[in-house]
Amino acid sequence: MTEQAGSPPSVVSEETAEAAKMSGVERSAIFLLSLGEADAAEVLKHMGPKEVQKVGAMMAQLEDVNRSKVVSVLKYFIEIVRHETGLGMGADGYIRNMLTQALGEDKASGLIDRILLGGNTTGLDTLKWMEPRAVADIIRYEHPQIQAIVVAYLDADQAAEILGYFDAKVRLDIMLRVANLTTVQPAALQELNDILERQFSGSGSTKTTTMGGVKRVADIMNYVEGSIEAPLMESIKQVDEDLCTEIEDLMFVFDNLSDVDDRGIQALMREVSSDVLILALKGANEAVKEKIFKNMSKRAAELLQDDLEAKGPVRLSEVETAQKEILSIARRMADSGEIALGKGGEEMV
Template sequence: MSDAGVRRGAILLMSLGETEAAEVFKYLGPKDVQKLGFAMAAMEGVTREEVDDVLRDFRAASMNRANLGAADEYIRSVLTMALGTDKAANLLDRILQGGDNTGIESLKWMDSSSVAELIKNEHPQIIATILVHLEEDQASEILGCFVERLRNDVILRIATLDGIQPSALRDLNEVLTQLLSGSDKIKKSALGGVKMAAEILNFMGAVVETSAIQAIREYDPELAQKIQDKMFVFENVIDIDDRGIQLLLREVQSDSLVLALKGTSQALRDKIFKNMSQRAAEMLRDDFEAKGPVRLSEVEAEQKEILKIVRKLADEGQIVLGGKGGDEGLVE
């Protein structure tokens, strides 16, 4: 959801009234609820014209929706025909979100430190199995709460996890009340693996990332290299084509970009500048030079926010990605 989309969504919800807005919130995930909640709390300066525009667009969109019915069965049938029973089952678990993910869904609403406290004394394999069900940024925050030895062990287990067997799901049921119901009927789920380990590490700081990769390399050098090959860090933005850079720049605020570019290569900065108007590039250069040294933690925080936008655009098929990066201290 873009910032403009969040604002329009907040305006629509505030126009509906408390009861109707509450019903809408029941169908949203924790991240969307949080974004909309912040937007509603910060809402000010809304004109009558803006409200009318939002309501008009919503009405038009609603009238254009066809009531096809039996959506679950249609999706199940089409995906099974296209992908086969096993692959379709893996995907359907995610799409249809049956009643067997209530425990995992409850974790998504908890703050990361609370989840970490809840699971930190469990076996690392159980922790890995839990984390692969969560969003990568939440999983990385939870891992950040662990001691280094446990964190590295869990990341290694995520990277080597080849799907979730029913027996592992039964272990999860013992850890979290009613985490997944009916685990005997559940097929092996395609979660974990090199890609997920890489995506989780993408959200973590450079020091943690380096430590984890080194620990995995001691266990399996080839596996460590596969994870690194799958990772995408800020310097890899240079591999995005010009059209993709331009799409990205439309979503990023200037002050965020100034911080994120600190400590990056001149080649990356030049690529960013050349995809801006001459005036905008000159202003960004001036702001960049005037900023002075900043803490690497601040730079990494901004880079991670921009990387979230990069991944969103990649997931939408608007840009194509490539992989690696980081260190600690002050950057010029």
Template sequence: MSDEIQEIAPMAPGFDVDKLDGVERAAILLLSLSEEDAAQILKHLEPKQVQQVGMVMAGMEDFTQEKITAVHKLFINEIQNFSTIGFQSEEFVRKALTAALGEDKAGNLIDQIIMGNGAKGLDSLKWMDSKQVANIIRNEHPQIQTIVLSYLEPEQSAEILSQFADKVRLDLMMRIANLEEVQPAALQELNEIMEKQFAGQAGAQAAKMGGLKAAADIMNYLDTNVEGMLMDSIREHDEEMSQQIQDLMFVFENLADVDDRGIQAILRDVQQDALMKAIKGADEALKEKILNNMSKRAAEMLADDLEAMGPVRISEVEAAQKEILSVARRLSDAGEIMLGGAGGGDEFL
């Protein structure tokens, strides 16, 4: 939902809506609804989206009527572009979700919405704190840990992996890279193990998971220091695997390969403070590309702010770059932009 609100262009008089990012707009809209209505919307968001918008809702203080009115007008303008005819159609929901998320990701969500199933089995883990999940699987067989980490979203898996010792991280990352497919019976058994802990039922289907791309995706979300040490360890054990993972990873410098439309979409979702810190450590070519995709006034202001900016810790620069990469990956997963990079992408004719 935050992505939809982010794309709304008209502005309400008296307040510049462009000052709010998509999550803030979503938070204001949800806070202006009843608890029941807000809950109905939140239950259809993905775990990470719920966490993001929930944190903003909890910390929002400058909740003025001017802001509320501005967001409401934006929302109404956007809603008027859509027809509600056929909206209740099960086929419509299936096609819309599959188009937006792809068949694999849409499958579980369709079951929850249309069939009325809650998040159970392995899906229960998506809604848990990463430390909780790490504690749950800590004493399980490494193969079970591997399947769990391959099943969850890369960002959550990276947070879980960070809870383990270096030696365990290395073993699990190499297992993930070598994993290709999990048979239905094995996935069903693992679902049942999870169900026993959370009292529910969950189905199972054949799933292609793991592999070099999954390992690279998880590595992308790891803290920079952890990522570096883990990559060095993998290289010592299997140089070819480390190179293949590295080739599939998308790093900040790879933003130079994203087209102008993609850069503009990323910038709309990035906080100014994070952008300043991130490009302070970027090379001149990438910095110039980013500035060229901003309005003249915004680019001049950013350039002035950068010049006046004092020294920034390398760890802060790296954290800001990770934050922007997270936005880029989310937009890429949603099909809104195409990421280039060392690993390349699909070729088009």
């Protein structure tokens, strides 16, 4: 969807137009490639596991990055820096305030410590850098409550993949425990960190940590594969029908994109590739299709409709994967405040 890709008008010039058409991940990948291995590694140290994975994957995919692209990206970043108001302020204070406002005090505290104080990741944080299968193997024989704490602590998409490596009975037990989990006392969290840090390095947290709850279950369920999601939700319903209803009400699924406001849809489409969008729309309802077409130029909408018709039958698993990729982008943008998920632009809380 490069013809819709863009960036804030204030940083778009003739020299940066090529970079403005790229996604943020692609620009970042080209920028890091231009730095050289050592400098790029220093930048990556300050990024989270998901960001590293996305940028790293894009760096591996890039081919034929010509000089004009590199120059356009570099000038694009220079223009952004020129428009930043944080430069010249006390760096520590600026970073603390920025991250706290963006993420909230609880989420920002650990990240601030790692960036400003050079703190090591805790045992739990180390799991975020691991493959889901490896995490599942580590917690497989732990107490179910330990498994629930780990699943509740990790990012929702990673937690969903971890659940896929357990059988149906264990998945149900974990999700029910996550739904009933609210806070974890410092002593319990420290003990869990100590267990994990026998294998990893890091420092523990002494704060009471809020995690789990019905909203957390809904977030995880949004990423669970369709073949697992349906039977798991049915099992939860059999145990607690009201809880199942509450989870469903909090889930944001692909069909809900029709409730996102036009500005949000336009911003989302700038981050989605044409191939992924075509696959996702093959299984979308008419309301979602209409919402997408409405927020494209007439020419772009016609081309997309032609591509949809020419695509032919596709596997349901491919459609679900594409839809989940778009939903993942939408949730990331919602978390950063770029768009609002919910009817009429109202956030779902």
